[in-house]
Structure formats: structure tokens, C-alpha cells
Amino acid sequence: MNDVLKNIQARRSVRLFENEPIHRATLEVIIDAGNNAPSGMNTQGWRFVVVETPSVREKLTAAGIPKYKEWLETAPKQAQEARALIDSKVIDPVFYSAATAVFVVGHGMAKDMDCPMVCQNMMLAARSLGIGSCWIYMGQLALADDEVKNIIQIKDGETVYGPIIFGYPKDEAFPPAPPKNKPVIQWI
Numbered sequence: 001m002n003d004v005l006k007n008i009q010a011r012r013s014v015r016l017f018e019n020e021p022i023h024r025a026t027l028e029v030i031i032d033a034g035n036n037a038p039s040g041m042n043t044q045g046w047r048f049v050v051v052e053t054p055s056v057r058e059k060l061t062a063a064g065i066p067k068y069k070e071w072l073e074t075a076p077k078q079a080q081e082a083r084a085l086i087d088s089k090v091i092d093p094v095f096y097s098a099a100t101a102v103f104v105v106g107h108g109m110a111k112d113m114d115c116p117m118v119c120q121n122m123m124l125a126a127r128s129l130g131i132g133s134c135w136i137y138m139g140q141l142a143l144a145d146d147e148v149k150n151i152i153q154i155k156d157g158e159t160v161y162g163p164i165i166f167g168y169p170k171d172e173a174f175p176p177a178p179p180k181n182k183p184v185i186q187w188i
């Protein structure tokens with residue numbers, strides 16, 4: 001297996017991080033990988049909002065946790081059980097106290113197809129650098145908060161993808177892979 005394939009196999013959603021910032025030069029490499037994603041008609045309809053300042057991260061967390069708890073109350077039982085396991089290990093069940101959160105802000109005709117590829121490129125680039133990442137849909141719930149909305153500044157016509165959190169994983173090993181289904185393939 002070549003290094004690219006090994007990296008794809010090795011990527012895992014990481015939720016336990018060291019309290020250690022990521023150098024800006026490293027984040028720039030990760031963002032550049034995202035920025036190299038393909039896009040419909042090469043429209044490149046995205047921008048990046050990088051949150052690393054502790055006081056801003058705290059605001060995101062403070063806004064996200066009550067929304068997350070609301071969501072959890074009515075979530076399906078299976079989701080509640082899965083979340084209970086994760087929540088028992090973390091203080092911050094939304095952003096997982098990660099050093100950095102990157103909001104990929106998409107605009108234009110192909111954003112729904114383009115921006116998830118931006119996110120995946122960043123997560124794979126991070127893994128190749130020994131940095132853990134996770135797509136945090138729950139993080140979008142924080143955007144319902146007026147103060148957070150003001151900080152992230154989403155304009156009309158823009159959509160947020162991710163955010164993707166990044167940090168140095170707490171244990172040396174990345175968590176084991178959750179079970180993956182065999183690919184369903186139709187050969188014609």
C-alpha cells in the first residue's frame with residue numbers, strides 16, 4: 001500500500017487532544033491542502049475562518065454546549081448511547097477542547113459538492129502530519145448564538161461546512177477504526 005492509501009486508512013476522528021497549539025505554518029499547510037480540492041468549473045467557492053484564540057474558542061464552546069444538550073434530549077436512543085460513551089471522556093462535548101477549529105465557508109453554485117472535499121483534504125493532510133481532526137456538525141449549532149454569529153460573520157448566500165477541529169491527539173495512537181461496512185459495489 002502506498003503512503004496516500006495508508007494515510008486514508010489511518011485517518012480517524014479524534015476527540016481527545018493535548019493542550020498544545022498548532023503552529024500557524026502547519027495550519028497553513030493543512031489549509032493549503034483544503035484549498036487544493038477540486039471544484040465545479042474551478043469556482044473555488046470557499047473561504048476559511050480559523051479559530052485558535054482561547055477566548056474565542058471558549059465563546060464557541062459556551063454557545064455550543066447548551067445547543068448540543070437540547071439536541072441530545074430528542075436524539076435517537078442509539079445516538080444518545082453513542083454520545084454517552086464519548087461524553088464520559090471529555091469536558092467539552094462539542095469542540096473537544098481542540099486547539100483549532102476551521103470553519104469552511106462556502107459560496108457559489110457547487111458549494112455543497114466542493115466544500116466537503118476541502119474538509120476531507122484538510123483532515124487527510126492533518127493525519128499525515130500527526131495531527132488529529134474531526135468534522136463537528138454540532139459546532140454549527142453554536143452559530144445560532146448572536147455573539148458567535150457576529151464573530152464568524154457568515155454573509156447571505158454563504159454556508160458553513162465543518163467546522164473541522166484540529167489538535168495533537170492525546171494518546172500516541174489514533175483511536176481504533178469504528179467498524180466500516182464492506183463497500184456496496186455494482187459492477188456492470
Ligand SMILES: Cc1cc2nc3c(=O)[nH]c(=O)nc-3n(C[C@H](O)[C@H](O)[C@H](O)COP(=O)(O)O)c2cc1C
Binds near residue numbers: 014015135178
Ligand atoms: C458530516 C459529519 C458530521 C460530523 N459531526 C460530528 C460531531 O458533531 N461530533 C463528533 O464527535 N463527530 C462528528 N463526526 C465524526 C463522525 O462521528 C465519524 O466520522 C464517524 O464516527 C466515523 O469515524 P471515523 O471518522 O474515525 O472514520 C462527523 C462526521 C461527519 C462526516
